[in-house]
Amino acid sequence: NQKSVYNFNAGPSALPREVLEKAQSELVDFKESGMSIMEMSHRSATYEQVHNQAIERLRSLFAIPENYEVLFLQGGASLQFAMVPMNFLAEGKKASYIMSGAWSDKALKEAKTIGEVYEAASTKDVNYNRVPSSEEITFEETDAYVHITSNNTIFGTQFHDFPSTGNVPLIADMSSDILSRPIDVSKFGMIYAGAQKNLGPSGVTVAIIRKDLLDHANSGIPAILKYSTHSSSNSLYNTPPSFGIYMLGEVLGWMQQQGGLEKIAKRNEEKANLIYDVIDNSNGFYTGHAEKGSRSLMNITFRVADEELEKQFLQEAKEAGFVGLNGHRSVGGCRASAYNAVPVEACQALQKFMLDFQEKCK
Ligand code: PMP
Numbered sequence: 001n002q003k004s005v006y007n008f009n010a011g012p013s014a015l016p017r018e019v020l021e022k023a024q025s026e027l028v029d030f031k032e033s034g035m036s037i038m039e040m041s042h043r044s045a046t047y048e049q050v051h052n053q054a055i056e057r058l059r060s061l062f063a064i065p066e067n068y069e070v071l072f073l074q075g076g077a078s079l080q081f082a083m084v085p086m087n088f089l090a091e092g093k094k095a096s097y098i099m100s101g102a103w104s105d106k107a108l109k110e111a112k113t114i115g116e117v118y119e120a121a122s123t124k125d126v127n128y129n130r131v132p133s134s135e136e137i138t139f140e141e142t143d144a145y146v147h148i149t150s151n152n153t154i155f156g157t158q159f160h161d162f163p164s165t166g167n168v169p170l171i172a173d174m175s176s177d178i179l180s181r182p183i184d185v186s187k188f189g190m191i192y193a194g195a196q197k198n199l200g201p202s203g204v205t206v207a208i209i210r211k212d213l214l215d216h217a218n219s220g221i222p223a224i225l226k227y228s229t230h231s232s233s234n235s236l237y238n239t240p241p242s243f244g245i246y247m248l249g250e251v252l253g254w255m256q257q258q259g260g261l262e263k264i265a266k267r268n269e270e271k272a273n274l275i276y277d278v279i280d281n282s283n284g285f286y287t288g289h290a291e292k293g294s295r296s297l298m299n300i301t302f303r304v305a306d307e308e309l310e311k312q313f314l315q316e317a318k319e320a321g322f323v324g325l326n327g328h329r330s331v332g333g334c335r336a337s338a339y340n341a342v343p344v345e346a347c348q349a350l351q352k353f354m355l356d357f358q359e360k361c362k
Contacts, residue, residue: 006346009324010153010299011176011197014341015247016254023247038243047242051235054249061255064185064208071207071227072235072245077103077175077194080205081110084171084190087217087227089115089144096120096139098163100131101152102330103173111147120146128155130294134163145169145189151177153197154328156301156335157294162187169213177298178206179255180340181265189213197298198340200248203241255340264340271338271347272297278354285358289333303333310334313357320353 007014030037033046040047055070064070073079089095089111097108099122111117120139121132131152139146146165151158153176162170169189178193185191190209196202207227214228223229229237258264276295279286279302289301304310314334317325327333338347 005321005323006349007323008336008338008342008346008350010328010335010337011194011339012202013197013324013337013339014346015200016251016341019247019250019254019341022250037246040242042236042239042242048236050246050249051240051242054245054252055235057249057252057256058206058208061252061260062179062183062185062208067211068185069207069209069211069214069227069231071209071230072240072248073205073207073230074203074241076202076205077173077192078106078110080173080192080207081107082114083225083227084145084147084192085111085114085117086221086225088169088171088190088213089117090216090218091115093142093144094118094140095144095147097147098122098132098137098149099124100149100157100159101128101155102328103153103175104147104149107147107149107173127289128152128157129289130291131157131159134161137163139165139168141166141168143168145171148172150174151180151296151298153299153337154301154331154335155289156296156299157290158296158298160293169210176337176339177296179252179261179264180268180298182261195244195248197337198251200251201244204244204248206248251341267344268297268338268340271342271344272300274344274347274351275300275302275336275338275354278351278358282354282358285361286354289331298337298339300336300338301327301331301333302335309361312361316357317353322350322353 027036058070085095094116095111096118097104098120108117121137123130123132146168150172158177171190172188174191175193176197179198192207195204209227214231217228255264279288285305286302304313314326325334325336327335336350
């Protein structure tokens with residue numbers, strides 16, 4: 001007798017219903033061990049199997065080449081803002097940051113405390129309503145890396161193509177669109193993401209790193225902050241967030257059952273287009289924040305014609321069972337986050353709600 005809602009939260013966000021039910025069914029007694037996965041040693045064979053299965057599933061779904069390490073870390077994507085420059089920004093080198101929103105701002109700010117960084121491009125002057133084009137991005141061949149935020153959770157923009165950076169490693173924060181579409185991992189030196197949008201519960205951070213970068217990483221930093229510490233211990237250097245990793249493995253299993261990333265990407269496009277179509281055909285009643293070519297399929301940001309109506313829209317949406325439609329506190333407006341686990345039916349319901357609201361207010 002559960003309350004039924006349409007969950008459009010930006011993160012933590014919707015998880016597949018089937019995964020939650022499976023986790024519930026094996027919560028108290030995991031695989032006849034007489035205890036839950038949370039209660040057993042992270043050195044036990046039972047846990048290790050869960051841990052390795054999650055890594056294998058990630059490798060297989062995302063087609064991660066052999067020369068990349070897959071790590072499970074903690075501290076969220078925010079810790080990666082610091083760990084990336086600590087490990088990869090060598091003395092005497094510079095790193096460049098492609099600025100496409102609030103999270104790239106944070107990444108740059110953190111990196112500034114570690115070493116020399118600069119902006120490779122920025123769309124701040126247009127309130128981040130689009131991502132920089134490849135032609136706008138400038139960096140130097142000698143840079144330690146180029147950093148990019150693949151999907152801008154707050155502004156609702158997304159890179160649909162990635163710049164070629166040649167021999168300079170491209171490092172991507174994919175927190176809000178990882179595994180939402182197939183990606184050529186070999187174009188990146190490193191990919192990282194907090195799990196709490198597309199992958200599972202908060203508390204786990206995924207890092208995918210090309211092995212040769214690990215060999216040349218900075219060494220004079222604390223062991224816990226070194227990627228090589230975690231890669232040489234299969235992400236079991238210290239106690240990992242074992243329940244989160246178990247959940248992540250189950251979410252990845254669900255994605256495999258859905259038919260993999262091609263299928264998931266197609267469905268994500270259908271879902272987002274249900275909402276974008278309403279915006280585009282509303283004669284200005286709804287306006288999207290993002291330029292069309294930069295629109296995110298994960299976070300759909302929009303405004304309602306006037307502020308009073310917008311308040312009414314959000315209030316009525318809440319009463320109708322839509323959760324998480326308020327825009328981020330820093331930009332306002334409305335945002336629907338339609339991550340992998342948000343069902344098509346939820347987007348259809350939102351489409352209908354938006355159409356009905358517009359019709360009523362005409
Ligand atoms: N990067 C992006 C693109 C995000 O959306 C977020 C969180 N919303 C973060 C980084 C920060 O992640 P965390 O809270 O896991 O540190």
